[in-house]
Amino acid sequence: MQEFNESQFFVETEVPQDELIISRTDLQGHISYANETFCEISGYTLGELLGKKHSLVRHPDMPSSVFTDLWSTLDKKKQWKGFVKNLRKDKGFYWVEAIVSGVYKNGVLIEYKSLRYPINYTNKLKYQILYDKMRAANKEAKRRVIYK
Template identity: 70%
Template sequence: MEYNESEFLIETKVPSDEVIISRTDLKGNITYANELFCEISGYTLEELLTKSHNVVRHPDMPHSIYKDLWQTLKDEKQWVGVVKNLRKDRGFYWVKAIVSGVYKDGELVEYKSLRAPISYGEKLQHQKLYDKIRKENGEKSRRVVYE
């Protein structure tokens, strides 16, 4: 699917006094999303449930970030990082994400993710970092064309 580059330029800001919450099964399919996640991502709860959490993966995010996330979870550790997510309308939003396993009786049963807003400076810093990582890894770079 091809999109007009300008669609990727509209940012939705995450409220500073709220937290985006979601849970997934062990394959990364969404089993729970709070109201704020629905509002910020532009999806209804029904659209999110059973979908892969990748539904909000922004193309600016390097693949290596998600590889690190999954390896950290596999090592039974908590992953913390900055993520640029894609909205249903092709806009975006930035968050600091904390992702960890949920265990019952010592057995991993699901993953939970808590996400909070970050500052403008952090967004700029991470956009530059992620652009550099994508370039170094030979990943496709976005480009904005002005006519």
């Protein structure tokens, strides 16, 4: 396995303003579709993504309660909207605003889909600080890179 040093956690990949990151999952959260932008921004090939749990791109800065909220919202058949910091294959990161919802066929839930948009600097800062506080309150992992 390739080794990474802590400084790689600093490298951000920006989602271009005119592009959308799209994926679909089965009902257990395994990736069943990813568009080209998803592959480019996450650094994975389509083959590496298909069939994997979506938590493959989970960043350690994300509080687990955000995902508990996501799944309980989906269970209520509602759309979930939120700010997510994701982990690239090379351990860099990218921020998105995600809209996650069910895909229905003849009224039956068959999959989930997520559309992700770029977010601005103010929101990145706001959510980084909020998520740092949420993790600290729940005694979850500290930020991987400490600014001094």
